[in-house]
Amino acid sequence: MSTLVAQRDRFGETMNALCERDPRVVLLDGDLANSTKADKVATAHPERFFMMGIAEQNLAGVAAGLASVGLQPWVASFAAFLATRDLDQIRVVVAQPGLDVKLAAHYSGILTGYTGKTHQVANDIAIMRSLPHMAVVAPCDALEAETAMLAINRYEGPVYLRLTRDPAPIISDGLPFVLGRGVKLREGRDIAVLSTGGQTLRAYEAVKTLEQRGVNASLLHLPTIKPLDVAAVVDAAKSTGCVLTCEEHSVLGGLGGAVAEVLAQHHPTRVSRLGLRDVDAESGPNDALLHKYGLTADDIVKAACDLLNV
C-alpha cells in the first residue's frame, strides 16, 4: 500500500503552483479554506486569495465577473453547497455564457467527515452534467486531482471538479489526464467495470478480487463524466457484453445514467448501476457509511457476480 494522500491537500498545493505559473489564476473561498486547503494559497499567495463570505450565490456571480475580464477564478467550497445553493447563478452567469470558471467541489459524495446528509451530496454529477457547456471531472486520487487541475487550467470554459476529503492511496501514477478521456486500468473479457472519482479505488480492489474468483473483469476509469469518452465506453461494452458502473453518487443521473444513455444509443448492453439508491446518507465513519450504503469493494464484487450469475 502506497502512502495515503488527500485530494484536498494536493488541491491546495496545485493551486499554489498554478498561481506561480499563471497570472490569471485567482482563488475564491466560501469560508471553508481550512477545510478545502485553499488556506495554502491564502498563506503563500494572499494577493490571489479572496474570501467571499458564507454566501455561495454571490460567490458564483463574482467568479463570473472575474472571468469576464480575463481572469481564471477557481471557486473552492463544499460540493453540497456549490452544486445546489448557487445553481441558478452557475446556470445563468457561468454555464450559459461558458465563462472560464473552475468550480472546485470539495467533500463530494458521502465520505464527508461526520457531517451527515446536509453536507453530503450524491446528485451533483447529475445536476452539473445537465448544464450545457459545463465539463464534469472526478479524479480517483490526489495525483490525478493534480494532473486534472493542470489540464483544467489549460482548458477554457466552465468545469465542475469533484474532489474527495480523506487521504487515499495513489493508483494513477504514470497515467496522463486528458479531459474527456477514460483510462483503462485493467483489461478483461467477462465484465466491464466502469467507475469514476474515489469509487475507482474500491473498483480497483474489486477487480483484483474478482480475478481471484475466476472472473476476468476490465476496469475503465472515467475521470471525465462530461464530455464522456463514448468510444471507450462502447468499446468496454463490446469487448465484454455487460457493464457495471460504480460511483459514490446516486444511481440516478450520474456516471451510471450517462453510461446507460450512451449504450442505449450506440450499443445496447446490459448495465447494472452501483451507487446510492435514491436515498440520503447520514453521519458516521467512512467504513460504516460505505458498508451501509453498498459502496464497498465487496459490494462491487457481489454486483459483478450477480450480473454474471456466478
Add this chain to the structure above:
Amino acid sequence: MTDAELQRAGNQIRRRALTAVHHAGAGHIGGVFSCADMLAALYFAELRIDPQQPHWPERDRFILSKGHCAVGLYTALALRGYFDVAELDTFDAIDSRLQGHPDMTKLPGIDMSTGSLGQGLSPGVGMALGARILDKGFRTWVMLGDGEVQEGQIWEAAFIASRYNLSNLTAILDWNHLQQYGWSTSQGYAAVARRDPVDAPVAKWSAFGWQVFECDGHNVADFRAACRRATSVTTGPAIIVAHTVKGKGVSFMQNDYGWHSRPISDAELAQAIAELNAADDALLENRA
C-alpha cells in the same frame, strides 16, 4: 451632448424601444421607460466606451441587472452605434442577437448575461475586483431594479463590495416603485396602487456601507451630477438611488403596474409616440 440633447435621446430610446416591442408583439415597457433617461445619459455621456471596439479591455462595464428591460439597453446600444438600428425589429425573434434578456454570447456590447433577477451586482463586484487585480482603470456600473433587490443575493454582493472597498463600482437603483404584480394597499389588489417594492433603500444601502446619492432619474442633469458624486467616492462602493416613474413619458402607462409587460396596440403606439414627440418639442422650446 448637451443635457437637453440627452433628455431627447431618452425619449428616442422610449420611442424606438416601444416600436420594437410593438413589432415583436410583446415585451417589457414600464421598466424600460423608468430607466430610459439614465440609459441615454450613461451611453451618450458617462460610460467610457467605444462602439467600434465593444471588447476593448479598458472599457467601462455596464450590467443591466434588471435584464427584462433588455430592449431599452439594445436601443441605447443601437442608437450609440453598436449595431444598425433596424436590427431592433428582430427583438425576441428566432435567431436574433437581441434575446428577450441580454445574452453576452450573442451581442457585442453586452458585458454580462442577465435575466434571472438579483444576479447582476455579483458579477459587477467580480469585474470591479478584477480591475483592481489587473490594475485597470475601468469602472463597473450596475443598474438594479427596485423589485429585484428583494433577492438575498443582492445583499450578499452589497456586503462583499463594501468589505473590499470597491470604489470602482457604481450601482444605480431604478426606484420606480412598482414591480410586476406587487403587494396590495388598503384598496386591495383590484386597484392599480401597490405598496413600494422596497422600503427605505437609502438607509438599507447606507447600513451596508455604501455611499448613497439620491437623484431624479428623469432629469439627466441631476442624474449626471449624482454620477459625478458617486464616481468621486474613493473609500468604497457608491449607489445612486434614482427616483423614477414606471412608464414615464406616456400618460396611460405611468404608475400602472399593468404596463410592466404587455402587448401594445397600434392606437396605443401612435398615442405614445405622439406624447413623446410633444415632450421633445417642449424640450426644444425650453432651450430656445
